[in-house]
Amino acid sequence: MSPNSLNLNTLNEADAAAFAQHLNGIYEHSPWVGERAAALRPFASLHALKHALVSAVRQASRDEQLALIRAHPELAGKAMVAKSLTAESTHEQSTAGLTHCSPEEFAHLQQLNADYNARFGWPFILAVRGPRGVGLSRQEIISTFERRLHGSAAFEFAEVRRNIHRIAEIRLNDKFGHTPLQGQQVWDWAEALAQHSEVEGALTVTYLTEPHRACAKQLADWMRDDCGFDRVDIDAVGNVVGVYDGQTADAPRLLTGSHYDTVRNGGKYDGRLGILVPMAVVRALKASGTRLPYALEVVGFSEEEGQRYKATFLGSSALTGQFDARWLDQQDAQGIPLREAMRRAGLCVDDIPQLRRDASRYLGFVEVHIEQGPVLNALDLPLGVVTSINGSVRFMCEAIGQACHAGTTPMGQRQDAAAAVAELILALEKRAAQVRDLVGTVGMLEVPQGSINVVPGRCRFSLDIRATTDAARDACVADMREHITRISEARGVHIQLEETMRASAAPSHPTWQAHWEAAVAALGLPVHRMPSGAGHDAMTLHTVMPQAMLFVRGLNAGISHNPLESITADDADLAVQAFHHLLATVATTAAQGT
Numbered sequence: 001m002s003p004n005s006l007n008l009n010t011l012n013e014a015d016a017a018a019f020a021q022h023l024n025g026i027y028e029h030s031p032w033v034g035e036r037a038a039a040l041r042p043f044a045s046l047h048a049l050k051h052a053l054v055s056a057v058r059q060a061s062r063d064e065q066l067a068l069i070r071a072h073p074e075l076a077g078k079a080m081v082a083k084s085l086t087a088e089s090t091h092e093q094s095t096a097g098l099t100h101c102s103p104e105e106f107a108h109l110q111q112l113n114a115d116y117n118a119r120f121g122w123p124f125i126l127a128v129r130g131p132r133g134v135g136l137s138r139q140e141i142i143s144t145f146e147r148r149l150h151g152s153a154a155f156e157f158a159e160v161r162r163n164i165h166r167i168a169e170i171r172l173n174d175k176f177g178h179t180p181l182q183g184q185q186v187w188d189w190a191e192a193l194a195q196h197s198e199v200e201g202a203l204t205v206t207y208l209t210e211p212h213r214a215c216a217k218q219l220a221d222w223m224r225d226d227c228g229f230d231r232v233d234i235d236a237v238g239n240v241v242g243v244y245d246g247q248t249a250d251a252p253r254l255l256t257g258s259h260y261d262t263v264r265n266g267g268k269y270d271g272r273l274g275i276l277v278p279m280a281v282v283r284a285l286k287a288s289g290t291r292l293p294y295a296l297e298v299v300g301f302s303e304e305e306g307q308r309y310k311a312t313f314l315g316s317s318a319l320t321g322q323f324d325a326r327w328l329d330q331q332d333a334q335g336i337p338l339r340e341a342m343r344r345a346g347l348c349v350d351d352i353p354q355l356r357r358d359a360s361r362y363l364g365f366v367e368v369h370i371e372q373g374p375v376l377n378a379l380d381l382p383l384g385v386v387t388s389i390n391g392s393v394r395f396m397c398e399a400i401g402q403a404c405h406a407g408t409t410p411m412g413q414r415q416d417a418a419a420a421v422a423e424l425i426l427a428l429e430k431r432a433a434q435v436r437d438l439v440g441t442v443g444m445l446e447v448p449q450g451s452i453n454v455v456p457g458r459c460r461f462s463l464d465i466r467a468t469t470d471a472a473r474d475a476c477v478a479d480m481r482e483h484i485t486r487i488s489e490a491r492g493v494h495i496q497l498e499e500t501m502r503a504s505a506a507p508s509h510p511t512w513q514a515h516w517e518a519a520v521a522a523l524g525l526p527v528h529r530m531p532s533g534a535g536h537d538a539m540t541l542h543t544v545m546p547q548a549m550l551f552v553r554g555l556n557a558g559i560s561h562n563p564l565e566s567i568t569a570d571d572a573d574l575a576v577q578a579f580h581h582l583l584a585t586v587a588t589t590a591a592q593g594t
């Protein structure tokens with residue numbers, strides 16, 4: 001921190017006018033944001049201050065929010081050219097290289113500015129210093145601009161506000177001389193790990209391919225050389241396992257981790273964040289010479305996504321003794337059996353049973369994961385505490401009616417298979433919306449060999465239902481079966497269901513969920529509890545030990561399984577700090593023998 005930096009004491013003790021003055025320039029030409037946040041003092045942390053400022057904007061009227069948005073200059077706009085920007089904006093736009101646009105780029109940006117303004121009635125706003133805080137490239141800025149030009153007005157109104165908060169966060173960091181060092185470390189590791197991919201220009205890392213094994217080696221090297229784990233190993237299913245010893249050799253262990261494989265054309269943080277955050281934690285523990293009364297075991301699970309082989313959770317299931325030997329005969333798209341892929345990767349299939357952990361030696365399992373949804377992003381909250389991983393069930397289904405001439409068959413004399421499914425989809429949508437955190441989706445829908453002039457005789461579709469409890473899920477399934485009976489009878493269509501997957505809900509263990517909640521609260525942030533709609537490695541570990549998860553906000557409306565998946569270094573830093581806090585809590589309770 002430089003000697004001129006602002007600090008919390010100064011802010012907490014200043015009178016209201018001086019407080020607002022200190023925060024001048026954080027929110028462009030809008031001192032009212034700071035004025036309103038003043039009432040929420042004292043702030044326990046910089047994050048609490050940031051959150052108070054965000055809340056002041058959230059609680060403002062739409063007109064006030066619009067005025068705040070319109071107080072921002074255009075990117076590479078007339079104000080930049082005329083050098084009439086605020087000092088903060090000038091710094092940001094020149095750091096992003098916008099002052100050095102080629103004439104073509106400059107003309108393109110002017111056109112985008114004009115189109116955007118005509119469409120939405122406010123200037124395009126982007127935190128050009130980006131998620132790492134060091135500046136987006138001109139190409140990144142232009143492609144983001146082009147993409148967002150096609151968004152809806154409601155989405156853009158929210159997205160410009162989120163960018164304003166990100167701009168404010170970076171300006172505050174500057175003012176406070178604060179650098180989220182551990183978050184930047186996590187962010188840089190994620191970036192470096194994403195260099196390994198099966199596809200040029202996109203991120204695809206599936207089980208035991210060369211890039212997959214390169215990722216494992218990279219993680220192991222970092223764990224050993226950069227972080228100071230005591231033992232690092234790549235096990236018989238390709239998991240990267242790092243152990244940071246406790247104070248004694250017989251100390252119990254806390255297990256954590258997530259997966260490093262990706263979906264095809266996936267994001268850089270899905271899974272990986274849950275390996276890199278505890279790695280940053282161990283790095284800090286080692287650097288300060290801290291040993292905990294328990295050992296920390298960090299696992300980079302080799303496979304979770306089920307991309308190359310049908311089986312999923314190959315990595316974590318080996319730890320719980322649920323690795324099914326029959327999976328070894330599954331073949332990938334090239335016809336390579338899993339057993340052969342493992343042999344080629346130098347893995348010893350016979351050793352898999354020995355990977356099973358003795359759960360009595362473990363305190364529990366915690367997992368940090370990017371949210372992969374829009375909830376935290378919409379709430380402007382960096383962290384969320386998971387209450388339960390949703391139970392799910394999937395069916396592949398087919399409706400069979402009667403194909404007939406679309407011109408000659410009167411409406412009342414049809415057995416239209418697609419119309420029956422359409423009715424079922426609407427019934428599902430209505431039924432799922434009645435129960436909080438219950439979701440139902442028909443993601444696949446087709447009329448096989450359909451024709452424009454033929455009433456659909458068949459319709460194939462999928463059904464995916466998830467809920468926070470198995471009972472809520474099963475009640476929805478039972479209701480859908482009733483709808484199917486009713487629709488079938490009314491329409492003379494036969495609908496058959498084949499269950500293809502069923503996973504139990506994994507509620508977080510109350511004690512471990514409370515540890516995460518305490519960690520988030522200690523950062524000065526509100527505790528937001530939420531279910532996980534997606535499955536995670538914690539579901540597997542749930543079968544043998546207590547577990548709880550922490551979610552980290554994703555940018556770009558939380559999009560995941562997509563190259564746009566993104567987090568900020570600041571949010572990653574908060575996850576690292578929350579993890580440190582959880583470890584301290586566990587150390588205290590372990591010392592008390594509870």
Ligand SMILES: [Zn+2]
Nearest residue numbers: 259270271304
């Ligand atoms: Zn994941």
